[in-house]
Amino acid sequence: MTHPILVTVNGITYKDDVESRLLLVHYLRDRLGLTGTHIGCETSICGACTILLDGAAVKSCTLLAVQADGSKITTIEGLAATSRNALHPVQEGFWECHGLQCGYCTPGMIMMGAQILDRDPHPSEEKIRHGLEGNLCRCTGYQHIVDAIQYASKKM
Amino acid sequence: MMGTHYVGSRVKRTEDPRLIQGIGHYVDDIKLADTLEAVFVRSIYSHARIKSIDTAAAKAFPGVVAVYTGADIQDRIGSVPCASSLEGLKVPFHPPLAIGTVRYVGEPVAVVVARDKYIAADAAALVNIDCDPLDAVVDPEKAAEPGAPLVHEEFGDNIAYRWKLAGGDMDKAFKDADRIIKTRIVHQRLIPAAMEPRGVQARWLPGEKELTLWSSTQIPHLLRTQLAIMLGLSENRLRIITPEVGGGFGSKLNVYGEEAVIGWISMQLSRPVKWMESRRENFQATIQGRAQTGEIEAAVKSDGTILGLHYRIVADLGAYHQLLTPAIPTLTGLMLGGAYRFKNCLMDVTAVFTNKVATDAYRGAGRPEATFTVERIVDIVAHELKMDPVELRRKNFPKPSEFPFVSATGLTYDSGNYEPALDRALEMVNYAGLREEQARRRKDPSAKLLGIGLSSYVEICAMGPSPAMPAGGWESATVRVEPTGKVTVLSGASPHGQGQETSFAQIAADELGVDLNDVLVVHGDTTIVQYGIGTFGSRATAVGGSAVYYAIQNLKAKAGKIAAHMMGIDPAQVRFERGTFANAGDSQKTLTIQQVAAESYNAKNIPADSEPGLAATYFFEPKNFTFPFGTHVCVVEIDRETGEYDVTKYVAVDDCGRVINPLLVDGQIHGGIVQGLGQAMLEEAIYDENGQLITGEFMDYAMPRAHNFPRFELDRTETPTDVNPLGVKGVGEAGTIGSTPALVNAVVDALAHFGVRHVDMPLRPEKIWKLIPRDQ
Numbered sequence: 039m040t041h042p043i044l045v046t047v048n049g050i051t052y053k054d055d056v057e058s059r060l061l062l063v064h065y066l067r068d069r070l071g072l073t074g075t076h077i078g079c080e081t082s083i084c085g086a087c088t089i090l091l092d093g094a095a096v097k098s099c100t101l102l103a104v105q106a107d108g109s110k111i112t113t114i115e116g117l118a119a120t121s122r123n124a125l126h127p128v129q130e131g132f133w134e135c136h137g138l139q140c141g142y143c144t145p146g147m148i149m150m151g152a153q154i155l156d157r158d159p160h161p162s163e164e165k166i167r168h169g170l171e172g173n174l175c176r177c178t179g180y181q182h183i184v185d186a187i188q189y190a191s192k193k194m
Numbered sequence: 195m196m197g198t199h200y201v202g203s204r205v206k207r208t209e210d211p212r213l214i215q216g217i218g219h220y221v222d223d224i225k226l227a228d229t230l231e232a233v234f235v236r237s238i239y240s241h242a243r244i245k246s247i248d249t250a251a252a253k254a255f256p257g258v259v260a261v262y263t264g265a266d267i268q269d270r271i272g273s274v275p276c277a278s279s280l281e282g283l284k285v286p287f288h289p290p291l292a293i294g295t296v297r298y299v300g301e302p303v304a305v306v307v308a309r310d311k312y313i314a315a316d317a318a319a320l321v322n323i324d325c326d327p328l329d330a331v332v333d334p335e336k337a338a339e340p341g342a343p344l345v346h347e348e349f350g351d352n353i354a355y356r357w358k359l360a361g362g363d364m365d366k367a368f369k370d371a372d373r374i375i376k377t378r379i380v381h382q383r384l385i386p387a388a389m390e391p392r393g394v395q396a397r398w399l400p401g402e403k404e405l406t407l408w409s410s411t412q413i414p415h416l417l418r419t420q421l422a423i424m425l426g427l428s429e430n431r432l433r434i435i436t437p438e439v440g441g442g443f444g445s446k447l448n449v450y451g452e453e454a455v456i457g458w459i460s461m462q463l464s465r466p467v468k469w470m471e472s473r474r475e476n477f478q479a480t481i482q483g484r485a486q487t488g489e490i491e492a493a494v495k496s497d498g499t500i501l502g503l504h505y506r507i508v509a510d511l512g513a514y515h516q517l518l519t520p521a522i523p524t525l526t527g528l529m530l531g532g533a534y535r536f537k538n539c540l541m542d543v544t545a546v547f548t549n550k551v552a553t554d555a556y557r558g559a560g561r562p563e564a565t566f567t568v569e570r571i572v573d574i575v576a577h578e579l580k581m582d583p584v585e586l587r588r589k590n591f592p593k594p595s596e597f598p599f600v601s602a603t604g605l606t607y608d609s610g611n612y613e614p615a616l617d618r619a620l621e622m623v624n625y626a627g628l629r630e631e632q633a634r635r636r637k638d639p640s641a642k643l644l645g646i647g648l649s650s651y652v653e654i655c656a657m658g659p660s661p662a663m664p665a666g667g668w669e670s671a672t673v674r675v676e677p678t679g680k681v682t683v684l685s686g687a688s689p690h691g692q693g694q695e696t697s698f699a700q701i702a703a704d705e706l707g708v709d710l711n712d713v714l715v716v717h718g719d720t721t722i723v724q725y726g727i728g729t730f731g732s733r734a735t736a737v738g739g740s741a742v743y744y745a746i747q748n749l750k751a752k753a754g755k756i757a758a759h760m761m762g763i764d765p766a767q768v769r770f771e772r773g774t775f776a777n778a779g780d781s782q783k784t785l786t787i788q789q790v791a792a793e794s795y796n797a798k799n800i801p802a803d804s805e806p807g808l809a810a811t812y813f814f815e816p817k818n819f820t821f822p823f824g825t826h827v828c829v830v831e832i833d834r835e836t837g838e839y840d841v842t843k844y845v846a847v848d849d850c851g852r853v854i855n856p857l858l859v860d861g862q863i864h865g866g867i868v869q870g871l872g873q874a875m876l877e878e879a880i881y882d883e884n885g886q887l888i889t890g891e892f893m894d895y896a897m898p899r900a901h902n903f904p905r906f907e908l909d910r911t912e913t914p915t916d917v918n919p920l921g922v923k924g925v926g927e928a929g930t931i932g933s934t935p936a937l938v939n940a941v942v943d944a945l946a947h948f949g950v951r952h953v954d955m956p957l958r959p960e961k962i963w964k965l966i967p968r969d970q
Contacts, residue, residue, distance in 0.1 A: 059312070073223035074216015076440070078389050079473040083892035086389060114216030129214040133206055136857045139865065140691030141213030142389040142440030148214060163905070170900040174892070176389050176441050177691050179864030179929070180900040 043107040047072065048116025056103040063087045065103035066113060074114035074145045078174070085173030088146035089113050095153035097172070114145035117152060127190035128152045137186030139177035147173050151187040160191055200700035200710055204857040207696045208710070213438070220438045221393035221408050226466040229395070230259055232456060233314040234469070235304040235321045236479065237296035240332070240549040240885025241343070242325035244294055244303070251320040252306055257313035260463060261321065262455070263304045264293035271458055272424040274451045276515035277664040280524070283355045286346045286547075288514040290424075290451030296325070297345055297513035298551050299887055300478025302451060307459055307467060330549040330885040334510035335487060337546040345513055345547035352547045354511050355520060359527040361602040362538030364493075367502030371493035375575050380954045381484040381563045383510065383879035384872075385895055386556045390440020391471035392480060394453050396460035406433045407457050412442040412688055413449075413728035416665055418720045420449040425458055432457075436718035439690030443869070444555035445480050446690070447730040448517045477890050482879055483556020485510035486523060486563050490571045493538070498579055498586045502538030502602065505530055505567060509545040512552035518559075519552045520545060521664060525560025525654070531601030532568035533612055533652040533823055535592040539602040549885040555730060557869055558653075558930045565651045569935035573648070573942065574951055583939070584620065587650050588613060607652065607821040608915045608923075611849075615911045616650055619825040619847040622907055628829060636947055643832040643966075645944025649936035652823040655924030656917065657731030659816055667816065669733065670726045671741035673702060673749050674809035677795040679788030681706060681713040686726015687738030688718050692862070692926060694734050697854045698742050701920070705746040706787055707773025724811055732924030735854060737816055740918040745812035753790045753808055759801045760785055760793055820915055820923035824848035826867070828936035832944050837963025839941065841871070841904055846932065849911045851923035859925050863908055866929020872898040874937035876956050896956075 040055040047070060056065060066072045066089070075098055078086030082097040089098045090112040117126045128151040131137060138144040147170070154161055154169040161169065166187050167180070175183060212218040249261040267290060274288040292303045304321050308314035329343035336342055337352040345352055368374060395408040405427060411417050414434040422429035439446065452469060460467045471480070488507030494500050509523040527541035572590075576583040591612040592599045599607040628646050635641035658667040670686035683702050687694060699713040706713075717723060726738075750770055757775035758765040767778045775790060777783040790808070793799055797806040829843035846863055853859050876896035880888040889895040914921050934955070941957050942950055950965050 057312075067222075071225070072216075073219070073225075076220070076390070077222070077470075078391075079892050081473065081891055081893055084389065084473075114214075118215070125214070132214045133210045136207065136861045138210060138213055138691075139693065139861060140389065140441040141209075141218060141438060142220065144213055145216045164901075167901040174389065174897050174899065176387060176443065176869070176897075177865045178861055179866070179868035179906070180903065181864045181906055182861055184900065184905075 041104050043104055045106050045109055045111060047111045048113060049119060058104060060103045061099060062101040062103045062106050063098040066098060072113050072115050076142055076145060078143065085146040085150060086143050088149040088173065090149055090153065095150050114148060117148065126152060127193040128155065128187065130193065131186035131189035135182050135185035135189050137178065137183045143173060143175045147175065147183055151190065154187060155191055155194060159194060199704050201704050201854050205696055205700055205710065205855055207693050208699060209693065209695045218438045220390055220440055221395055221410050222470050224395055224408055224437060226397060229466040229468050230307050230309065230463065231311040231314050232305050232307045232459065232467055232469040233311065233318040234302045234452065235306065235318045236475065237292065237299060237301040237303055239296055239325055239327050240299045241328040241330040242296050243328060244292065244296060245324040245326060247304060248322040249304060252317040255313065255317040255320060257309040258306060258317045260307045261304060262291065262459065264289055264291040267291055267455065267458065268293055271454050274514065275420045275449050275517060276519060277517050278519065278521040280355050280357060280520055283520055284349050286514055290455045298549050299885055300475065300551055305455055332548060332550065332881050332883055332885050334508045334546050334548055337548050338508055338544055345549055354545045354547055357524060357543040359541040359603055361604055362502060364502050364504055364538045364540040367493040367538035371501055372496040373494050373578065374491055375494060375571065375578055376489060376491040377571060377574055377952050378489050379567050379570060381486040381566065382955055383485040383553065384483040384556060384877050385477050385879050386443045386445035386480065386483060387897060388441030388443055388445055391473060391476040392446065392450065393470045394456040395466065395468040396457040397466040398460040398464055400464045404431050404433065405457055405461060406435060407453065408435045408437055409453055410439045410446055411436050412447045412690060412730055414688055414718050414720050415686065415725045416728060417449055417453065421454055421457060424454040433721045436688055442690050443557040444483065444559055444730060447555050447728065448481060473892065474890055477895065478887055479551055481516050481552050481554035483553060484563060485553045486526065490567050492571045492575050494575050496579065498581050498589050500534055500536045500590050502536050503530055503568065503571065504540045506542040509543055510548050510550065510553060511545050512548055512550045514552055516552040516554045518664060519554045522553065522555060522560040526563040528603050528605060529561050529564035529654055530568065531603050531605065532565065533650045534590040535596065536590065537602050550881055558927045561653050561927065562870065562931045562934055565649065565931045566935045569649045569651065570938065570952065573939045577946055577951060583648055584625065587616065587648065605654065606818060608818055608917050609913045610652065610821060610823055611911065611913045612650060612823055615823065615847040615849055616825040618909055618911065619827045619845050622845040622909060623827045623829060623843055643834060643944040645830045645832065645940040647828040647936045647938065647940025647943055648825060649932050649939065650825045651932040652821050653928060653931045654819045655732035655822055656736035656816055656820040657733045658819045666727055668727065668813050669738040669741045670724050670811065670813045671738065671745045672724055672809060672811040673742060673745040675749065675787060675791035677792055679712065679791050681708055683713060683715045683742055684723045685715060685717045685738050685742065686723060687734040688729045689734055690729060692729065692734055693855065693858045694738065697735055697858060698739060700854055701739055701742050702746060705743065707771065708787065732926040736820055736918055736922045736924045737814060739854065739920050739922060741812050741814035743919050744814055745810045748810035748812060749808060752804065752810065753787060755804055756794050756800050757785050757790045760790065760799055816917055818917045820851065820917050822848065822850045822923040822925065822928055824928065824932055826932040826936040828940040830940040830944055832962060834966055837959040837966060839959065839962065841937065844904060845907045846929065847909045847911060848925065848928050849913050850925040850928060851912065851915050852921035853910065854922060860908055862925045863929045864906055866927060867906055867933040868898050868903060870930040870933030871903065871937055874934045874955050874957060875902065878956050
């Protein structure tokens, strides 16, 4: 059984029919070809699939595509479009501060970083670390990720 | 000599722009038309006899293209390979899909191939596996006992091998000792948990007879060779591509049955087939790490001189051997000498089969076990002799004049100077001040307990000289200057986050005097890149980078000859500096490397004995391993009421030789520390008595998170090595090897006045709370 949905993803509006059980992350990756949103656990623990849904950072692996009906979604591919430069300041921070190694958790980390700064443009280090609670990274030890978000905080 | 423009600088990574924008390609991001998706059906029993497998309902499910079981691939796909060879090693046949018996939870039994992954998952649930459960062997120490249920009946017991390594005379060390101090040590099983699970995509082209296999692996070429053997396919018709790899940590330094099965299915159906591992599968069926239980005995003099160590372990190998499974405990044995000068040792390994997934190389691979054991017993000895753990370490370090130093186990440590790293770490934490503060707090029942933990590690890296490695230990590089002057580096290493696209470009750009952006580093495609070994064992820069360096030297020699010919001078007169060939006798005559490259392809004016083109390939064989070292100091504060603790300070002073890119080295150290502290504080793969994995998801397996740690403070010493021309030693595993004992030593130190001498990892607050007397 399929349902019609209307979603705006990175500024483009899509009208689609989706199966009831189709996960939002699969909709984004397989139907829209936005493969920057990664799948790391399917249980909303790791945060690799973090996107912005109507401005709120959510885990797209445990949302159904039908639940996104009527919403505005930003994925890593569309994040920079909301700022003047080619890269969003958080993306720039990740590059400047070596905030990534294998890069798999990175899109989710960047989306979460953007959310942290959206809520508090000048967060303390502790607040950044707590804000990243729902995002796992196995490579960096987190310190350069914190640096990257602090870099963006200064930049924004 | 090398220039210094890029090497040594904090150069931003060239691989980052695509990754931070989400436009890189991991296996799952590669979309081929008409791709089928596969889901494996796995054993829910740790040990059972398969009576029957009914696939009829799955096959009939709309959208399903095929279902295969062990019977379909028997005699068509060979055994999953094990590259280790040890005397007396029992090597069971390891079918990619179980045949007759299942031996661990998560073992693949069948595979469903369908139009998409949802349909494949639906149909997988319809495969009916009828099993008779058998008694499981879960506890490795019980597995070694007579009468234990047998994982492999044909072997008569569960002992995969016994191995001894002796150095000096341990019996005499015990006789000469004033004290023999011992403790039991458990290195719990860990789950590597790379953020990207495994994934394979295969495309067989029946016309070209070519199988292309995209796999998330650390070893594309070794995988190609092994899969060609498993599939009976000519190796030159198999192409392995490793696109972006989302972390490995050793878990992708392997050849997995699923890789062969997916390739084989694509050949049966002549269609692309994809399989992406779920996180649950990743926890159940990807190799795990550590899993050693042992007893360490130290023979010591009253003055703190360590005479020798005897370490006996039972190593839990799991049900089958993966690529390097049996080799890991032997690495522990090799590093039993630690950072100390004692000459007597005995390592005694009993490696057993259990009904669990295989253990294999996990970041550090046997060396964290050695370092943890040695650094723990050193602290216990210091405590029992009432010596400061710093002084005990200092007393037993080899002196700089003793290098190259032959360790108790017979390894030759290339270079070392251990005291400066220790001194610097102590200075950074203000060790004396901390000890005073600790004494003050012990007297104040309202104060948090303070603990200071040291770890002076030495590791074995840059793996390694071929005679000492299961496969070759060399690495390869091809460097080409293209007709337009752009530089292409093809590396046989297979970086997956370590950043060699940048660090190798730094080396090439400096050596050739070109802009960093003109260098492209290519890796991970067996059709494009010459045979290579891969990335593991902190080897890519030390061995692979050296191959790049030597390839460039050969390339420059050739370019110099062409330049001399073009300038009409004797080749001996040519000087090369910062990208320009000059005539030593005439500063007016110069040619850029780009001009020489263009002419080398144009080939109108090159020496008669020069081949056209400008490229060189080098296979670098290291003469020895490298032995990086350092001291880490961890400071913890423990809440007396709850047993909860915070790491309040963490200092790491590492010596990894010459540093190509300090930014990347810092990143490796940070990540390594967190992985080691993850083991010390949080992580444990727990199986119940039936062999069910209790910690089967991130929900149950405690991964380290950003808020678990303070800001790490790093510094470095730099002791040169002559093992390779770059002077680099490797840094990928240092943090993981150094950090685990530092934390445990800190917690035990905080509790020492309560009589605590050892606590098994992971140090959960509950364990610590139980050790704090309630009446204090």
